[in-house]
Amino acid sequence: MLGAVDQGLIIALLALGVFLTFRILNFADLTVDGSFTAGTATTAIFIFNGVPPLTATVAGMIAGALAGLMTGVLHTKFHIDPLLASILVMLAMYTINTRIMSLGHDGLERTNVGLLSQTTIFTGLVENRLRGSWVSVTLIGAGVVIVALVVVWFLNTKFGFAVMTTGDNPGMAAAMGINTTRTKIITLMVSNGLVGLCGAVTAQYVGSSFIEDGRGMILIGLASVILGNAIFGTRYLWLAAIGVVVGAVLYRVAIFWALKWEFIKNSDMKLMSAVLVVIALVVSQSKGANALVTRLSPWRRRSDVPEQMSVVPNPFSPMAEVDAAHAAATASQPSKKGTS
Amino acid sequence: MLTLTGVSKTFYPGTANERVALHDVDLELATGDFVTVIGSNGAGKSTLLNIIGGSLPVDQGTVLIGGKDVTRLPAHRRAARVARVFQDPQAGTAPHLTIEQNLAVALNRGRRLTLGRGLTRARRASFAEHLATLEQGLENRMNHRVGLLSGGQRQALSLLMATFTRPDLLLLDEHTAALDPERAELVLRLTAQMIDEHRLTALMVTHNMEHALRMGNRLIMMHEGQIVSSLTPEEKAQAEVSDLLDWFSQKKGGLSDRTLLT
Numbered sequence: 001m002l003g004a005v006d007q008g009l010i011i012a013l014l015a016l017g018v019f020l021t022f023r024i025l026n027f028a029d030l031t032v033d034g035s036f037t038a039g040t041a042t043t044a045i046f047i048f049n050g051v052p053p054l055t056a057t058v059a060g061m062i063a064g065a066l067a068g069l070m071t072g073v074l075h076t077k078f079h080i081d082p083l084l085a086s087i088l089v090m091l092a093m094y095t096i097n098t099r100i101m102s103l104g105h106d107g108l109e110r111t112n113v114g115l116l117s118q119t120t121i122f123t124g125l126v127e128n129r130l131r132g133s134w135v136s137v138t139l140i141g142a143g144v145v146i147v148a149l150v151v152v153w154f155l156n157t158k159f160g161f162a163v164m165t166t167g168d169n170p171g172m173a174a175a176m177g178i179n180t181t182r183t184k185i186i187t188l189m190v191s192n193g194l195v196g197l198c199g200a201v202t203a204q205y206v207g208s209s210f211i212e213d214g215r216g217m218i219l220i221g222l223a224s225v226i227l228g229n230a231i232f233g234t235r236y237l238w239l240a241a242i243g244v245v246v247g248a249v250l251y252r253v254a255i256f257w258a259l260k261w262e263f264i265k266n267s268d269m270k271l272m273s274a275v276l277v278v279i280a281l282v283v284s285q286s287k288g289a290n291a292l293v294t295r296l297s298p299w300r301r302r303s304d305v306p307e308q309m310s311v312v313p314n315p316f317s318p319m320a321e322v323d324a325a326h327a328a329a330t331a332s333q334p335s336k337k338g339t340s
Numbered sequence: 341m342l343t344l345t346g347v348s349k350t351f352y353p354g355t356a357n358e359r360v361a362l363h364d365v366d367l368e369l370a371t372g373d374f375v376t377v378i379g380s381n382g383a384g385k386s387t388l389l390n391i392i393g394g395s396l397p398v399d400q401g402t403v404l405i406g407g408k409d410v411t412r413l414p415a416h417r418r419a420a421r422v423a424r425v426f427q428d429p430q431a432g433t434a435p436h437l438t439i440e441q442n443l444a445v446a447l448n449r450g451r452r453l454t455l456g457r458g459l460t461r462a463r464r465a466s467f468a469e470h471l472a473t474l475e476q477g478l479e480n481r482m483n484h485r486v487g488l489l490s491g492g493q494r495q496a497l498s499l500l501m502a503t504f505t506r507p508d509l510l511l512l513d514e515h516t517a518a519l520d521p522e523r524a525e526l527v528l529r530l531t532a533q534m535i536d537e538h539r540l541t542a543l544m545v546t547h548n549m550e551h552a553l554r555m556g557n558r559l560i561m562m563h564e565g566q567i568v569s570s571l572t573p574e575e576k577a578q579a580e581v582s583d584l585l586d587w588f589s590q591k592k593g594g595l596s597d598r599t600l601l602t
């Protein structure tokens with residue numbers, strides 16, 4: 001169970017990345033599946049080649065960021081739709097990741113790298129049998145909280161405001177002198193850098209990297225973001241970020257319990273992720289469920305309509321929420337205070 | 341302050357949908373000029389403003405702002421000098437950002453995007469002062485999301501965001517058209533007040549003849565992609581709504597003549 005919490009906390013790194021693109025930049029970025037494996041593959045092969053684990057982890061993060069850079073360039077310079085641009089990169093990354101895994105000192109071609117006999121950032125925990133204990137939860141949790149704080153800090157800078165404006169109203173952003181090409185590319189790099197970091201840490205935690213590692217990771221990230229935002233709301237950035245971390249942990253723990261059930265196999269995870277995302281989407285669109293969540297979570301105020309996702313084709317579009325909120329607000333309070 | 345020379349713009353050239361939006365337009369604004377722009381639908385008024393703002397490239401001609409050739413600069417690189425308020429209240433603000441965050445973005449218009457803090461106590465205090473001039477009570481709602489404001493309040497905020505950094509040039513495209521008469525009047529009053537206070541050079545498009553006469557010191561009328569009439573400050577002071585309406589009917593007549601000829 002605490003092992004699942006460990007893993008949920010690690011996935012939170014990826015979920016924070018997904019939060020940046022889907023929620024803040026309003027960019028449906030599917031690069032994630034590719035950049036996650038880029039992280040696991042790069043870190044694993046670096047460690048395999050004797051690079052210190054911390055350096056290898058940073059390398060994994062950079063590999064993810066470079067995947068994000070590719071998507072950003074395809075979208076901004078060549079005007080390819082976000083979804084298509086990121087699918088293209090996701091596909092390309094499959095080959096690139098295979099190449100990365102084949103960079104071992106022995107020159108062998110690989111689709112997986114084992115790290116069980118290698119020194120990783122978790123070696124200390126493993127040797128003391130502390131993986132999946134309160135110690136590991138505390139240590140990994142502290143690391144993730146620091147990353148979450150950095151994300152919140154980033155969004156609260158001038159550059160961060162520009163990123164939020166780019167996602168919210170690109171036309172206005174340009175009129176305000178914001179170079180949206182730059183804000184988009186940098187945000188995609190930061191986001192996929194976090195995803196790569198998640199891959200780097202995951203590879204060391206589970207002790208291996210496999211070419212299929214990334215498949216479906218975008219869904220897990222989305223499920224965490226939707227779940228976390230539904231519980232904590234998006235009124236304050238820091239609360240939304242905490243929500244994303246908690247969402248990832250809840251998601252992973254839920255999977256852990258589901259797997260206890262005998263007839264559910266490991267290979268059922270992907271279907272379960274998909275079903276969970278569908279449920280989360282449907283629930284977050286339902287007024288009743290929203291009211292219930294609002295009542296159950298002290299962090300969400302009942303009057304706090306903007307968080308509610310409305311029934312729209314793209315539930316990730318921030319516009320949709322505010323439009324619904326605006327409709328609700330004007331309907332419920334006809335008197336507009338303050339206007340003369 | 342602004343010089344347009346021989347500016348032309350055609351949409352979808354060489355196709356069945358070809359539309360000449362601007363044809364060989366010359367326009368000169370001195371510092372402090374406030375020019376109102378009238379003209380029927382499709383006359384090219386918005387295209388003119390879009391070209392000045394940089395959101396549309398020209399086919400031909402040059403655009404000079406403050407003596408500097410900006411013809412090839414994209415919108416975001418002109419923003420330090422040019423501020424805009426759009427017709428759609430949704431267009432000029434970011435609905436998910438709070439009022440103070442929107443103002444912070446506007447304050448940073450055209451400046452470097454650093455990793456410094458977006459909002460500080462000092463900046464909040466100055467925003468509150470500016471908001472108070474709108475007399476909408478927005479200074480007490482600075483951490484509310486802009487998406488929850490009414491159209492009129494949003495437009496007043498857009499106007500503040502466009503003017504409080506004293507841009508060289510202010511572009512207003514039917515910025516009161518989406519508001520009810522009362523709000524429109526309020527936003528218009530604020531417009532006059534801010535342009536006056538900051539001594540801004542401005543272009544204001546409107547379909548309201550009375551507004552076009554009341555506001556600003558010069559007036560131009562556009563028709564089929566050209567500036568067909570222009571009133572000097574002296575002429576404008578004398579002109580009445582009926583004169584403008586006469587102009588319009590003359591142009592309509594001209595149009596049908598030409599249609600017959602071609």
Ligand SMILES: Nc1ncnc2c1ncn2[C@@H]1O[C@H](COP(=O)(O)OP(=O)(O)OP(=O)(O)O)[C@@H](O)[C@H]1O
Nearest residue numbers: 351359360361379380381382383384385386387388
């Ligand atoms: N993005 C565009 N693509 C194609 N044609 C356009 C585009 N924008 C404007 N046009 C065409 O250019 C011409 C001028 O349009 P413009 O929007 O400048 O007119 P306007 O004077 O602002 O009219 P209105 O009073 O209706 O706002 C019109 O014929 C219009 O159809």
Ligand SMILES: [Mg+2]
Nearest residue numbers: 385386387513
């Ligand atoms: Mg127009």
